[in-house]
Amino acid sequence: MHTATAQKRTETKFMAVHLDSIRVDSVLDFNLYIEVNKRLVLYRSSNLAFTDRTRQKLIENNVERLYIESSDRHDYQRYIEKNIGRILNDPEIMQDKKAGILYDTSTNLVRDILSNPTFGDNIQRSSDIVASTVDYILQGREAFLSLMKITSFDYYTYTHSVNVCTFSIALAQQLGYNDDQFLNELGMGALLHDVGKSRISERIINKRSTLTPIEFEIVKKHPKWGVEILEGQDSVAEASLYPILQHHERGDRRGYPNGLSLDEMHVYSQIVAIADSFDAMTTQRVYQKAVETYSALKIMFSLKGAYEDKILRVFVELMGPTGLDDI
Numbered sequence: 001m002h003t004a005t006a007q008k009r010t011e012t013k014f015m016a017v018h019l020d021s022i023r024v025d026s027v028l029d030f031n032l033y034i035e036v037n038k039r040l041v042l043y044r045s046s047n048l049a050f051t052d053r054t055r056q057k058l059i060e061n062n063v064e065r066l067y068i069e070s071s072d073r074h075d076y077q078r079y080i081e082k083n084i085g086r087i088l089n090d091p092e093i094m095q096d097k098k099a100g101i102l103y104d105t106s107t108n109l110v111r112d113i114l115s116n117p118t119f120g121d122n123i124q125r126s127s128d129i130v131a132s133t134v135d136y137i138l139q140g141r142e143a144f145l146s147l148m149k150i151t152s153f154d155y156y157t158y159t160h161s162v163n164v165c166t167f168s169i170a171l172a173q174q175l176g177y178n179d180d181q182f183l184n185e186l187g188m189g190a191l192l193h194d195v196g197k198s199r200i201s202e203r204i205i206n207k208r209s210t211l212t213p214i215e216f217e218i219v220k221k222h223p224k225w226g227v228e229i230l231e232g233q234d235s236v237a238e239a240s241l242y243p244i245l246q247h248h249e250r251g252d253r254r255g256y257p258n259g260l261s262l263d264e265m266h267v268y269s270q271i272v273a274i275a276d277s278f279d280a281m282t283t284q285r286v287y288q289k290a291v292e293t294y295s296a297l298k299i300m301f302s303l304k305g306a307y308e309d310k311i312l313r314v315f316v317e318l319m320g321p322t323g324l325d326d327i
């Protein structure tokens, strides 16, 4: 009997990566492919150096996009995380490309974290990516705007987490907080604010219809679960736990889990509460149509006392040309 024909062929799957994300003279643990006549061909095997000449040749041939085998996804992700600082500070890379690489790297990382928050060095990796995001946002308004342009409008917990982190850091900076420790602790709390949702079943998270009272009681536990997951982790400052526990608190005492007033909320929580509500309203969920920026801000202002007034006003300034007078 011919066994070869009986063997199942497994087809290699690929994913696209930015040319700008591959650093010259760095060691790659994965093969690179390019598209030629609608087919992917091996361009550089992992044992060959990626030199400046290689890069220039690709640019001359208008190749912007490379491919890697999907099974190398994790090696690529680690590689990018290691090099993200250099990429973001490279004057030869366009602002929107940097934003794209940072956004993809952060969302892929948070996706890993939500499936297993304390696995390996996941938490340390988040603290590194937050530091890069802080550096990037501190480069100026243009950097923030290019990140804003590419934020996903589809709602997934991992894209939402990255959006909330971006908004929170930019909002704090706009408020005048330029201290590195402040921005990093806040950014970490914002990026991981919904990490407690990793304990909730997908069925509830993605449910299209209204949650039953029992399901809602489960969802309301995610702030406390987030703290339980991260408490005692070396890379998480204690202050970063405040926005994780308090981001659903509202100044009018209608929030959860503890019905706090504004004064009782940490400043990190006041910031993250605004970023979180805004992103939740303006992204498209399975059960909810996204509302426009202007309408979302209007709704937030109408909830008198729910958010810290000055922070909300500065958030409006940050989000663009909409004048406060119109709201």
Ligand SMILES: [Fe+2]
Pocket: 193, 194, 222, 247, 248
């Ligand atoms: Fe939440």
Ligand SMILES: [Fe+2]
Pocket: 160, 164, 193, 194, 276
């Ligand atoms: Fe959230």
